[in-house]
Amino acid sequence: MNILNKIITFFYALIIAISIAVVIILFYIFPQKNWQIRKTWAKFIRKICFYKIEIIGEFSEDTKMIILNHRSMLDFIALEDVYPKNLCWIAKKQIGDLFFYGQIIKKPKMISIDRANARDFVNVIKQAKERLEDNRVISIFPEGTRNDTYNLLRFKSGASKIAEKLNISFQPIVLIGAKEILDSKKIKISFFKTLKIIILPPTNDIEEAKEMMQKVLNDNTR
DSSP states (O other): OHHHHHHHHHHHHHHHHHHHHHHHHHHHHOGGGHHHHHHHHHHHHHHHHTOEEEEESOOOTTOSEEEEOOSSTHHHHHHHHHOSSOEEEEEEHHHHTSTTTTHHHHTTTOEEEOTTOTTHHHHHHHHHHHHHHTTOEEEEOTTSSOOSSSSOOOOOSHHHHHHHHHTOOBEEEEEESHHHHEETTTTEEOOSOEEEEEEOOOBSOHHHHHHHHHHHHHHHHO
């Protein structure tokens, strides 16, 4: 059974990798349709992985930024699937530097951040302002990396600094079950599960946001 699971997982990993390549090619063919392409792709991943999404709460129409906990590659796929506006993800520079696959960040004008270069933050603020002017919503994982547990890591300063510099509030979102469906570190896929997306009220206080998020995580995972 273990061997069968590995074969199935490898097969799905291959499908996902090929589908990302197709998405990038479509970005070049239809440059004005990248948001629709991303949403269609996200729904395709949900269909082939046979998972459901349960949404609790409502997305604020006025929110300019969302912050999320991060445990799996599925986190951003699920948000692309259900979020009603064009998201602009802030991702680490190393993703954008990948050969060919880095275009998944560059072509739809996501924002890359070089954490090793403090001066790069000025450029991040500039790009974030431009994306907001294009009616996009900034989306960021404040933990800065994937977390193997449901205990939130210390939040990096980026999210709060962007909100402060651009004078915007942010809406915290908690995802539960993403890693149990798609463990992108072990490349393990499980079927017929539910990913829960819990939407919290907007706030200007990053510590308040973290407390709310941790409470929701505690209430739903312990």
